[in-house]
Amino acid sequence: MTEAPSRPQAAEPGPQAGGALDPLEPLPLLRRELGTGERGLSDREAARRLAVYGPNEVRRKARTSLGRELVRQLVHPLALLLWAAAAMAFVADIAVLGWAIVAVILLNAGFALLQERQAEQAVETLARYLPTHATVIRDGRLFTAALVYVPPLQGIFGTAALPLDVVALIAVFPVLVWGTDELRRRARRNRLHTSHRLRETRHVAHR
Structure with a gap:
């Protein structure tokens, strides 16, 4: 029993993935x-x-919750070293130094979180200035399209x-x-x- 030869599929219109495209050709x-x-x-x-x-269009990631961002700031490598230093200070009965280190960790986390939020807002503001429409040729006509x-x-x-x-x-x-x-x-x-x-x-x- 022989198989019937399959029909070649028509090429999809548009840019071809495997073609040797030269932008300097006619x-x-x-x-x-x-x-x-x-x-x-x-x-x-x-x-x-x-x-x-x-x-x-730019696909923006969903914003992480404030609590998760704060936890991330409190457990990064430098913060972990400071937590260890604070723990050793409390073990050595130097409570003042321990609380000072804890205060530094919390202040650093708060400032870092504030800077990240401000940077995100700046990026969103700049994104609003990007062009969202352009004049194109379609079916021989000029018009504005997304x-x-x-x-x-x-x-x-x-x-x-x-x-x-x-x-x-x-x-x-x-x-x-x-x-x-x-x-x-x-x-x-x-x-x-x-x-x-x-x-x-x-x-x-x-x-």
Whole structure:
């Protein structure tokens, strides 16, 4: 009994995971490899990619309870050494020194906890200034859309929230985006690294 040959599956539109993607190749070829075109993605394809990859937004971890954070500050290695020193002071009947060490531990934990909370609030404030919308081309029309795609591109473009719609153009024309001489030199030095990073990821462009 012979098996019927299986039908080849149609390739999923969009960036291919194993393709040798060169960001410096001609733009029409790059668009084709990325699964887009001059008119951008269709509304249907954009909705599909949004459903598959999710929105391009920072996923914040749930904030730890105040009690757990305080316990963490009281049991880190330096605090444990101080607790041991306080215990030895009490054993040696030097209560004043023991209570002084305990006070230092508690004050240090309180200040560290306060600084962490202030740092978290500062990061949240800065995050509100990041762009949440971008002007994109979709079905040949320009309009403002929420950013899509979850994977970050820190290795190429830093930590700014960039719309993935412009990644292909940034990769092909870095001098137009990075205007200063220093950034142009960095772009030339990092060209091979950028090409490698783009080959590694399948979430490169969304137009």
